[in-house]
Amino acid sequence: MCIVGIAVFSSKLSAAERTGSRRLAATAQPSVQILPAGVSVHQLDNGMRVLLIENPALPMVGVNVVIKVGSAYETFATSGMSHMLEHLLFNGTTTRTQKKLYDDTDRIGGYNNANTSEYFTNFMMVTPAEHIQKGMEIQADMLFNSTLPAEKLEKEKGIVLEEISKSLANPHEQFERNTISILYDRHALSLPTLGTYATIESMSRDGILSFYRNNYVPNNMILSAIGNFQTEELLGQIKEIYGNTNPGEVRREVNSSWNTGFETPGATGREDGRIYHRFYDGEDTKVQMFYRMPPFESAEFIKLMGIVLGKNQERIQTALKSEFPEIVKAAALSSRYSPIASYLEITVSLEKAASIDAITRSISIQLSKLNFALPDETVRTEISKTRTSFLKNIEKPHMFGIYNASVFAMSGIETVLSSYSGDGYYPAADQLKSTRFSTPSVILIQYPSNRQTEEKDAASNRTDLFNDSGTALIAVQNDASNLLAVHYMLKHKAYYESKYGKGSAKLLHECLGLRLKSEVSQKISNRFGLTYVVNDNPYIPMDDIYLHPDFSYLRVEGLADDLPGAIEYLNEQLSDFLPTEEEFNTAVGKIHGAGMMMMGGNKTKELFDETYRSVIYEPASYADGPEDITIDNLKAFAKEYFRPVNMIISVVSPASPDSINSLFTPFFGDPAEEEPPVYVKTLKTQTEPLLIEKDGEGERSYLFWGFTREIDPAHRPELTALSLILSDIIVFDIREKQGMAYRMRAGIDQMQDKAVFYVRMGTRPQNVDTLLEQYPGFFKTELLDSVTKEDFEKSINMYLGRMMFRRLSSINQAYYLAHSLYFYGDVDHDKKFLEELKSVTLENTKMAAKTYLVADNPVSVIVH
Secondary structure (H helix, E strand, O other): OOEEOOOOOOOOOOHHHHHHHHHHHHHOOOOOOOOOOOEEEEEEOOOOEEEEEEOOOOOEEEEEEEEOOOHHHOOOOOOOHHHHHHHHOOOEEOOOEHHHHHHHHHHOOOEEEEEEOOOOEEEEEEEEHHHHHHHHHHHHHHHHHEOOOHHHHHHHHHHHHHHHHHHHOOHHHHHHHHHHHHHOOOEHHHOOOOOOHHHHHHOOHHHHHHHHHHHOOHHHEEEEEEEOOOHHHHHHHHHHHHOOOOOOOOOOOOEOOEEOOOOOOOOOOOOOOOEEEEEEOOOOEEEEEEEEOOOOOOHHHHHHHHHHHHHHHHHHHHHHHHHOOOOEEEEEEEEEOOOOOOEEEEEEEEOOOOOHHHHHHHHHHHHHOOOOOOOHHHHHHHHHHHHHHHHHHOOOOOOHHHHHHHHHHHHOHHHHHHHHHOOOHHHHHHHHHOOOOOOOOEEEEEEEHHHHHHHHHHHOOEEEEEOOOOOEEEEEEOOOOOEEEEEEEEEOHHHHHHHHOOOHHHHHHHHHHHHHOOHHHHHHHHHHOOEEEOOOOOOOOOOOOOOEOOEEEEEEEEEOOOHHHHHHHHHHHHOOOOOOHHHHHHHHHHHHHHHHHOOOOOHHHHHHHHHHHHHHEOOOOOOOOOOOOOHHHHHHHHHHHOOHHHEEEEEEEOOOHHHHHHHHHHHOOOOOOOOOOOOOOOEOOOOOOEEEEEOOOOOOEEEEEEEEEEOOHHHHHHHHHHHHHHHHHHHHHHHHHOOOOOOEEEEEEEEOOEEEEEEEEEEOHHHHHHHHHHHHHHHOHHHHHHOOHHHHHHHHHHHHHHHHHHOOOHHHHHHHHHHHHHHHOOOOHHHHHHHHHHOOOHHHHHHHHHHHOOOOOOEEEEEO
């Protein structure tokens, strides 16, 4: 194969000629510097580009091959594939096993390694000069003939996963991942070079092999060799070793919503001016401000920019610390280069929370004072340093290719060579003079996740109970949310309605809702973002946690931006609230209309509910009261029922409990002289079996079967677990196995020192006799013999999940706190019970079953 030698800078100058060129360079800037002796550039017929740099003073030769593929050419599906492929190429070829690759390299005293970055994968081979041909043969064998053995894939995946794990444990790596994911969103540069756990685990050999064949072709490679060799001889060896592989067509995936490589449409870097929030395992909160650099900046521009930033960093940091003495801990200025988008980056470490707008304005003012013009002497110094660095690097055959791999891949050999001349610095300096930065393109705030968690554990969900005035106030501090949630629980509804009329509470709440949702009130409410719920919605089946005969409620949710203003407004609305006649009439019409809409319900079901409840529950503690509620009755009801002393107020907000208490203090009234007893629903004790059958003249039959047992309240968690298991077994058997029900309930209801074990359901009339025969068999201890530990955990966890779901919102948390205080005298009762339920075991539950699963004196209610 013919090798075309393009001797761009094939320098064979005498010492005198080189001295003359240096003098010329010193007196006439800018000018192109003559390259050192022994530098030449070539291209093989198959497209591989070659840079050779002779250095006879070295005893070794280093050959680096840069493949122009890295994470910048990947997608979410292939993230980490370039790096994984790098690993797999050390596992064997068509002629060498993995062991032979290592042995052959060791035999010639060679060093064989590789690394992957955004735009390249680089393979290096360094050997004593006399063995470089053998070293290149090993390297080329890996590049072009690797087999990617399937049996090695899982092993290499494990190694890469360990790399990822190690990197993710590094706060700096987490910080950087957050940064690139924001700056280069929708571009492959947003992905980590190592890939992710998910992408590595899901990689297949076929996918990697396809990636290998597409990218590892000579026309996608640049070879550089530095060290002790003769150019013509080494070039001949390169032809024989690398030049016999055919070129290929490198195909890049095209996706309108995802960009790779140097593609910029739709992914030119962030310029939206938005603030983004991320977390990392560091110690400080850091604010990163990214100012977009001018397009087409060069490497020289970035270096000179770094000099300006370095000279001004201390001044800007001092100014920030002076302006924000207790807030700013440190400030760092740097530049971030990418062919897609480059940025000036200012990172400010904060001692505590602060106004980002204020810091941004201050930095922008400081940047406007920056002078980006550099003296000629500084530019000349940088040129000299760059040329010196070039000469130093060609004395390190193992490092030259590594240092320059990124430039090779992104800009080509000529850019590497031009760095020796330094001719790009003066245009860069001119461009830098006119550079100005105004506002940041992106602001990224990165919070320390560990500290965030510690602070949250220490402060959030702090709960205090205030009861000195007679009005119970439960205040919860949740500093993770800016929501204000206020729950007013009004007590002793049954008692007061027995005096003023059943339904008085619902009617009064409707009147209050009309007042709060009036146009005048809404203007003020909207200022605080307040929304109200005054009654349960009868059309929403799950919205029934408030349907209790002994309390009603008001739920208020809004913003916590102005807590004093919002709470003062609520206090004003609820203090001495009395409905107007217009509100009364409108509320009556609304409730009557809703009742009319619900007419024509299931009369048989209503008869069934009334019948079985009268059999198993003791009569209500209070009479229903007057049937007709007048405006006067309702006002009298409001004066007693709507008093603050008859309320439990639960508040969840970011504020401290003490501050919330101080805001509600003006609302509190005089303590109650004597409080009526809490309404308690109780179960009857059944002394003999009972069968009640009624004709409801319906299309379906409704059945209740159950028995009541006295219980030890200390066994409540175990009986709850038993109820969950029984419910699962009974419902599955009757509904899923036998198909005799659509909706049904079964289990155990506990009330004080009694519990009812029951099945309640509707079914077709022909199923009644069959079901009645089965019910007793569902309440025997033998039924639990087939229950496994896994079944038990499933039932418990399913229930706990539902309970957690109901307690997600701040307003529902407030409800459960009030409920616990009202009925159990302990705001933490609900929380404690759920914790107790978590610790219940299957063995404890079976012991409870042996004690209580005795179906004495069962009750059967049938309504056809």
